[in-house]
Amino acid sequence: MSSIESFFNPKSMVIVGASRTPGKIGYELLRIMVENSQRGVYKGKLYAVNPKSDEMILGVPTYKSVLDIPETPDLAVLVTPAKYTPPAMEECGKKGIKNVIVISGGFAEVGGEGVELQKMLESIRERYGMRVIGPNCVGVVVPSTGVDTMFLPVEKEFLGRKYTSSPRPKPGNISLSTQSGAFGVACLDYMHGEGIGLAKFVSYGNKLDVDEVDVLEYLKEDEETKVILIYAESIDRGREFLELAKEITREKPIVVFKAGRTSAGARAASSHTAAMAGSDSVYDAAFKQAGVIRVRDMEELFDAAKALVMQPPAKGNRIAILTDGGGVGVMAADETEALGLRLSNLTEESQRKFQELKERRIIPPIAATGNPVDLTGSATDDSFVESMKILLEDENVDGIIVLALHHVPGVSAELPSKLARLAREYDKPVVAMDVGSSQYAREFRELFEREGIPAYPESERAVRAMKALVEFGRAKNLPR
C-alpha cells in the first residue's frame, strides 16, 4: 500500500467535478484551495476537472478528464455525483494517481444502488492500489499545508449579512480523527473560537479504505501532532486499534470521545453510521488498558487536549488546589474526589512555610492552608506566587489547580505570567481557572494560555483537564 502522506501534503492536487457555480460543492471546495494557494499556505499545484468545459475556473487550469492533465497529481478529490464517481475514479487509476478523497455521498449509507456503486469504487481501488478516504465525508483539513477539502465556505449569509460560519482553526499540534463529518465541522468551529490549534483533521465517512487505524498509524509518526483526538461511534479493527494505541500512548496522548455509551445512544449510532457500538464497559476497560483517555463530551475532549498540549503529564494523582474563592475551592475538591483523584496531604514543611507567609503578611492570616489552600478575597499576586512555590516544592503534590478569580481586588493581570514563569522551573503540571465572561475574565484566561497554562471557566472543567494529565502520566508507565 502506498503512503497516506499525500493526503495531507500533496505537491499537486486535482478537484474532479469542479464547478463554476458559487454555492456548489465543486465550486466552494476549489475556491477554498485557490484562496489557500493565493495566501501562500498551499504551496502545491492545483488542477480542476470539469467534463463539460476546459475553460479555467477561478484561474485554475481545467481539463475535461484527469487523463488530459500534463502531470500525475499526488492527490485527487472527487466531488462528482455518485453515479459518475466510479468512471472518474477509474480515470484517476489509469492516470496513476495513488491518493483519492471521495467527498461525494450516495453510496453504502443510502443502501440499494449506493451499495453497488461503493463496491465498484472498492474494486477500482484494489485494481490500481490506491488509498481512498471516504466516500461520504468532508475529508481533510491541514492548516499548515493549506489542504482543505471541507467544502463549507468560511462565511455564510445571515439575514442579509455575511457571517463567519465555518471558520478553520489556526495551525497547531492537536489532530482530530472523526467518524461523523458534521460533528467534525462543528469541532473546527469550536476550536477556532477557543483559539485551539489544529495539526491534522480527517473525516473518513464510509471508510471504504482509510479507517481510524490507518489515521492513527499516520498520526503516530506525524511530528506536527502532539495530541490525538478521536470521535468514534464504532471501532471496527478493535484489536489492531488497541495494540497501536498502547504503543502510541507511551509517547503521545490519545483522547477518545466514544459515543453510543447507552443503549439509546447505541441505537442512534447504528442508524447514523450503521455502527455496531458494542458493549460500553468493554470499551472502557480496553481503553484503560491501552492508556487511552476517555471523555464524555466535546467540551471535555478539547479541555483535555489543551492541557495535554500545554503541560507535562502528572507523575501521580495527588492534587493541590490554590484559590482566592472558597466556593470554587469546594467545587474543585468535590470534583477531584468524584473523579478518583486525591487531594494531597501537604507536608509539614509546607505548613511551616505557609505559617511564615502569614507572619510576613504575604498571605492573609485568615487563609486556610489545608488543601484547598484558600487565600480568600484578600489575596494578592504575591500571595499566589509564594503559595504556588510551596506547592511546587511539596513532594506530596503531583499537580496544581489554580482557581484565580480575577474579581478579587488584589489580583492583577500580571499574575498569569508570574505564575507561569515560576511553574516553568518545575516539572509539575499546572492548570488555571477564572469564572466569568467579562472582558477581564476572557483576557485573563487568555494570558494564562499565552504563557502555556491552560485556563478554564469552571472549577470542574479545570479538574477534569488535570485528570487527563494524570491519566497520560499513568499511560506512559503502563507495562507494554
Next chain:
Amino acid sequence: MSSIESFFNPKSMVIVGASRTPGKIGYELLRIMVENSQRGVYKGKLYAVNPKSDEMILGVPTYKSVLDIPETPDLAVLVTPAKYTPPAMEECGKKGIKNVIVISGGFAEVGGEGVELQKMLESIRERYGMRVIGPNCVGVVVPSTGVDTMFLPVEKEFLGRKYTSSPRPKPGNISLSTQSGAFGVACLDYMHGEGIGLAKFVSYGNKLDVDEVDVLEYLKEDEETKVILIYAESIDRGREFLELAKEITREKPIVVFKAGRTSAGARAASSHTAAMAGSDSVYDAAFKQAGVIRVRDMEELFDAAKALVMQPPAKGNRIAILTDGGGVGVMAADETEALGLRLSNLTEESQRKFQELKERRIIPPIAATGNPVDLTGSATDDSFVESMKILLEDENVDGIIVLALHHVPGVSAELPSKLARLAREYDKPVVAMDVGSSQYAREFRELFEREGIPAYPESERAVRAMKALVEFGRAKNLPR
C-alpha cells in the same frame, strides 16, 4: 420582625463608612449607587456617613453620624471596620433604621475577637428588632431598582487599560441566593456574559440573621422572580427550608447547586464557611421530595435557569430529538438515557407523516425518522419546521430537543423564528443546540433565545436543560 422588602427596594439608603478615597470599599460602593441614581435606575434617596467629615462625597449629602440625617433611611449599608461596626449599628437602631446590610468582614469567620464582635451585633439587632444581612458578605444586587452593594467596580485595570471586570446582569426573572460571596460575584459576571437577566441577588455571608429560608420566603412572593437559584454549602434550617421549598415548587422552580457532595468537598466547605455539609445522599432524597432540582455545577445551574424561565414545564419524560447532524444526535440520545429520561416511541401516525414528507421531498429520503430524527446534512429550514410540527403533535412526545447545526448549507438564519412561531402554538417545551463559537453560531443561538427558545452550545447541555423542565413538571404534580 419587619419585612425584608427594604433590602431590595428602599426609598432611602445610607452608606455608613463612606470614603472619599477611590479603591476603598466605602468609596466604590457609594460610587456605584450614585451612578445608578444618575442613570435613573435607583430612584430612592442616598446619604453617606463618614465620622471624620460632613463634606459631600460624590455629591451625596454626608453626615458624621446616622443620627444627624434629617430622615430615617429605610436601609443602612455598613462598610465600617469590624471594631467600629457595633457602635455604628447601635446608632442605626437608635435612629429607627429597620434594615441593615453589614458588608464588613472580621467577625465570626476569623474566630477570637471577631466572634465577640458578632455577638455584639446580634444583641443590638435583637434590642432594636432590626433585620440584618451579613456580616462578611457582598449583600444585594437588584438591577431593576438599582440597589447594588457589591462593592467591586465594574471596571478594573488590566495592564494599563480599563477592562470590564465585574459587570452586572441586565434586569430579568432569575434570582440567586448564595452562601459564597466570591462565587456569587463570579456568577454575576457569567450571567452578564451569557445575557441572562437577574431579578434579585443576595449573598448573606455569616448569616447573623437573614438566611436561605428568609430569602426563600421573600422570593416566593416576589413577582419579578420566576426561577430561584441557590448556591449552598450547608442548609441550617433544613426542615423549614424543605417545607417551604415544597410549597414553592408547585409554582416556581427552585434549582440548587449544593457543594460539598464528596467527603473532600465537605471538608473544604467546613474550612470555608464552617458549614456542616451533611450526608449528600440525604440531601439528594430531601431535594427530590421537595421538588427541588439539583445540579452539579455552575454551568448546569444557569443552563437550567434559562430553560425554566423561557419554556413551559414538560408533562412527562418522553423526549424527541430532531437534528441535522447524526453525531450530535447520538450524543443527545446517550445523555437522555444517562439522565433517566426516555426517547419517545413516535406514533405510527407520525411515521406516516414523515414518510409523506419524504415523498414530497421536504425531508431527504435518507433521513432517519426513528428517534433521534436525523434530517442529515441535506436538511433545509422546511425539513426542520415540518418535522417539528409532527413532533409537537405526537402524543408520545413531552419535550423536543432541536440540534440544528448551522453549518449545514440548507439551514438559514430564519430557522429560529420559524421554529419558535410554531412552538408557541403548543404547550410543549423546546430547547435548541448549535455547536461552535463562530459569529454565525453565536448569533444563531441568540436568535433562538430572543424568540424564547433557550439555546446551548453542546448536545449534552441541551439535554440537561430539558431534564430541568421535566423535573419542574414533576414537582408541580407532587403530592403536598
